[in-house]
Amino acid sequence: MMFQIKNLIFKSEDRTVLSLEGYSIEANNHLLLLGNSGCGKTTLINLLGGLMRPNSGEVSFEGTDYSTLSETAIDRLRAENFGFVFQRLHLIGHLSVVQNIALAQHKPDLSNIQILITDLGLEGKENQKARDLSVGEAQRVAIARAVANTPKVIFADEPTSALDDQNAENVMNLIFGQAQKTGATVIAATHDARIKNRFTSVLEMSA
């Protein structure tokens, strides 16, 4: 079992944002969290990724309950096991393409970065500042950064919501292509039903 959720409740300003009695995610069981805005899908991604703690209940990864871990231990767990593709990418503008990708590597591996750059069609852009990239290029760098530490899980928050069909297709190809290479499980949150068929499981959520 990769993730185990029990009696999970997350509240914001006394409002219950997410309530999930029990849920399990197996390794290589790519999961899509599907629902409209405000249904709690991003919150669930954040809870699974250890970016926030629930008000009650349990989230565990590979048998380790997050509530038993210190903040530093969760940081380390995240650095070693998870990759993130954020909706707005969040590249660091003053760093180059290579530097942005290398940020995610807890152990420096330049050859892996070079492979990623080739795989994602970023040759010649290695030293270009992230702020000077086109949206498409930036998206590819964000995906490269998410897989640079060879994670067990790739979290993607609304990876295709602002893209046309063709670009949405390309992005999903890249994410799943990389996931296949590294053996990672993809967990994505979206309201975009176009990518539904890519996933093994779909958790439909409502507000």
Place this chain on the structure above:
Amino acid sequence: MSDLILVFSSLKSRWLNSLLSVFLTAFGVMLALLVIQFGQHVQNRLSTDGQGIDIVIGAKGSPLQLILSSVYHIDIPTGNIPYDEAEKWMKHPHVKAAIPLALGDNWKGFRIVGTTQDYMQHYKAQLSEGRTWDKPFEAVIGSNINLNMGSEFSGAHGLGVGGHVHENEHYKVVGIIKPTGSILDRLILTSLDSVLEIHGLEGVEHELEEEEHHHDEHAHEEHDHHDHEEHEEHEHKERDHEHAEEPEITALLLTTRYPIANINLPRSINRESALQAANPALEMARLTSMLGLGTQTFTALAVMLIIIAALSIFAGLAGSLENRMGDLATLRAIGYSKSRILKIIVSEGMLIVLAGLVVGLIMGLYAFSVLTQIITPLEASGAKISMTPEMLMIIIAVLFAGLLASLIPAIRAARVNVVRQLARNS
């Protein structure tokens, strides 16, 4: 990726702000260095050159001027005094040692001082070459004077560069003093009579010798041929100068037998004679308090600059933090710990401080060498840079100020709310 690359890249991305902080720090450090170094130099000079001189007698005028001109050789004398009157005080029972000085001429700005050999002994000067003067117009030079053994030169009237050159009289270098770290290094010493004679005054050396004969019978029981020759020479000179005016000297340096004499003797002299007596310790305390006021102003300025620099580092980091919260949240999300973020932000501040410190020290050293070249008294007094505990304190204070200035934004950065920042930026 090395965190240092991240730090450099971040500083580079706001280079104007970083550069401003570096230069503010640098100016503060430079000013502090100059204040400390010059203060140290003045303190050293005052204590080395003034040691063992309890009272200075000279012409009426400013007592400080008298001390500065005759002990430190950095001002013009208050005037001349009749030798006969000065002589009375040389014999005073409370006086342990007396050194007469006759000033008035210079060679290329270096003062020619007519004196007795006691002056050299007072500073424990040793010769590196040659011997001391035996007769008029023989000179012994300090280690900073650019003349060789046997060189001949003429003095120019006055105490600064320029002035009428006494073409008819030539001095000859017969000895060179080893570096003493005192005022002697920058003086040309000769017999009292050399200076008196050149200015048309009657010589006094024979009187001094007679004085010594009178006081030290054992040492002068035997007069050799050489002594007779010298005596005859003095008589000859006396005949030459039978129209010469009464001898005058510029100042008399006294060492007293009892500390109380340092207070009482000047009072007696000032009351009972037309001479002026000044106590170097009192005058120097007065000067130091005046200089201290200036030093305190510069120190305050240096401290203010360092505080401004620290505030600028704080403002630079804190101001940019608002725009960087998204970046920092991203770093936290991909696994950077709070302590790592704290180290990155502190490193940015400390890198600015270190750069400012290095630039400031280089600028300070350069400014010090330029100032010592263009400010004559500093050049003349051989001001040199030296590492002092105060310098170390400044370095530590600057580093501490930088640490404090970067720590506050760094703590804020480390506590970034990851989820909120990522949501706000999305």
